Amino acid sequence: MTRALVLHPDIDTGSAGPSRDPDLALEEAVSLAHALPDLAVVDSAVVRLRKPDAGRLFGKGKREEMKARVAAAEADLVLVDGPLTPVQQRNLERDWDVKILDRTGLILEIFSDRAATREGVLQVEMAALSYQRTRLVRAWTHLERQRGGLGFVGGPGETQIEADRRAIDEQLVRLRKQLDKVARTRTLHRAARAKVPYPIVALVGYTNAGKSTLFNRLTGAEVSAKDMLFATLDPTMRRVVLPHGGPEVILSDTVGFISDLPTELVAAFRATLEEVLEADLICHVRDISHPETEAQAHDVEAILESLGVAGETPRIEVWNKIDRLDDAARAAALTQAARGERVHAVSAVTGQGIEALVAAMSEALAETRHMSTLHLRFDEGRRRAWLYENDLVEDERQSEAGFDVTVRWTARQEARFREI
Structure with a gap:
């Protein structure tokens, strides 16, 4: 079981308009954390900020205060209820010596845990890879590792990050192809539903x-x-x-x-x-x-x-x-x-x-239904029967050329009828 500390940064927006109650926002963040079965929330706090720090989100005093809180709670993971840049995430992990996850990362984890259909799983994987691609600066701690060579070109780790990024792009292409197949199947199912x-x-x-x-x-x-x-x-x-x-x-x-x-x-x-x-x-x-x-x-x-x-x-x-x-x-x-x-x-x-x-x-x-008047020939018995089967007929008059039928139906029902 992973011990998690949940933090909600309450950033002063000045006169930018009413903001949500930070305590209720923290409560929602804790509920999000509880949605993962292998997480145990051991502590939570609202952290008030006048101005976010570009490199670490929290100012020096707040960082030291939160580091002590992480240690006291013996937390393995800190969940920050808000967006973190890759640099902020990497720096906070170094400062607090603990794994950090922002709101997007947490929701992705929940979706990954819950998705049941093939399409849901593929979509979560694609979203997670897109998110991870922006985090390669943080994800790799072996920045000095080179894929051969003397390391004179590009700078430490650049070739590794590029290789990782390329691998992610290739995986995204594969997932899109699989998702296209699933989407086509859904389109067929949707077309079948439209006939109902x-x-x-x-x-x-x-x-x-x-x-x-x-x-x-x-x-x-x-x-x-x-x-x-x-x-x-x-x-x-x-x-x-x-x-x-x-x-x-x-x-x-x-x-x-x-x-x-x-x-x-x-x-x-x-x-x-x-x-x-x-x-x-x-x-x-x-x-x-x-x-x-x-x-x-x-x-x-x-x-x-x-x-x-x-x-x-x-x-x-x-x-x-x-x-x-x-x-x-x-x-x-x-x-x-x-x-x-x-x-x-x-x-x-x-x-x-x-x-x-x-x-x-x-x-x-x-x-949402509308009235229409249809003229059906005598040889269109199948279409006439369909109207009656679906209880759409309001009135019907027989003429020498066929039937004049008044129907009340939805746009979906009308579209289905046109296909018969």
């Missing part, structure tokens, strides 16, 4: 907001729903009939978002969020009991925007975990949610509010 005329409902939200618990409540599935950051890493999909006369839908549980998500991972996991990009309805699940639920919601919306999720896609905001609020706060949340358009307060654990949420989902999906 069910709307897609995507659950999105900040990590640990309770998406998987809600998914299980709605589908009866047994998706991992631990009280842990990044418990779900690969998209899970289930076909489900919404109760009370609701439509049949495909429900998708997605990877949780997080503030300051490493850019390598936003790119690497874009494919796992394809269900969100294609969704007919997005349910934004929020942990309404969290002190920074508004900031978390802002982070989710920012990432959705960066992914190119269309603003016109219908959305429902789900205020989850009302069971964790006291009576007064719960009553206030229920009242506030009732005033909001497409806002529902629920508890995925107890089931409170789920029935109203399902009704709202059915209503929202109905609104």
Whole structure:
């Protein structure tokens, strides 16, 4: 078991705008650390900084103070909740004589530990290699080692770093080829899904907001729903009939978002969020009991925007975990949610509010449908039968040339019909 010390640098941003509560940021960082099974958090602290040191992040006094803390905790690893440059990481490791990992490195470790599908594994490997490539200045402590020669050309270790960088680039090329194959397979699966005329409902939200618990409540599935950051890493999909006369839908549980998500991972996991990009309805699940639920919601919306999720896609905001609020706060949340358009307060654990949420989902999906009038010849019986099988026909009149059929359907259903 690796003993870890977690540090959150609270950098004075002056008048740059409101920043997050450093104590809550530290709490989230500790939760991230707990997401790795072989880590034991033995100490944690907020380290306030007026100005970051270019070479070591922390000033001399803070470095000495933290070195004593590392020794007292007998830590094997220091997790810095923020970005570190390769030079800062290398220098701190030398100063404290301990392994250092920044926020990006930690999240990569978690994703590597959790990824289950072939695509997820490949994407994590690519993100990790891209990250590692920038760290070669730190990664190699044998900088004097040469690959032959007298060492007169290039400087100590330059040839080794170049060789390592080339090896990483070659591995990235191999991984991209493998990922392309997997992506093509996913494209085929997606095309097959498109032929199924069910709307897609995507659950999105900040990590640990309770998406998987809600998914299980709605589908009866047994998706991992631990009280842990990044418990779900690969998209899970289930076909489900919404109760009370609701439509049949495909429900998708997605990877949780997080503030300051490493850019390598936003790119690497874009494919796992394809269900969100294609969704007919997005349910934004929020942990309404969290002190920074508004900031978390802002982070989710920012990432959705960066992914190119269309603003016109219908959305429902789900205020989850009302069971964790006291009576007064719960009553206030229920009242506030009732005033909001497409806002529902629920508890995925107890089931409170789920029935109203399902009704709202059915209503929202109905609104995404549009009316069309089709003329079908008598020899187009297969297409006519498909419309009836999928309960799309609103009205039908027979003429001398065939059938004039009025249908109510989604764009996905219309596209499927055109292919028949």
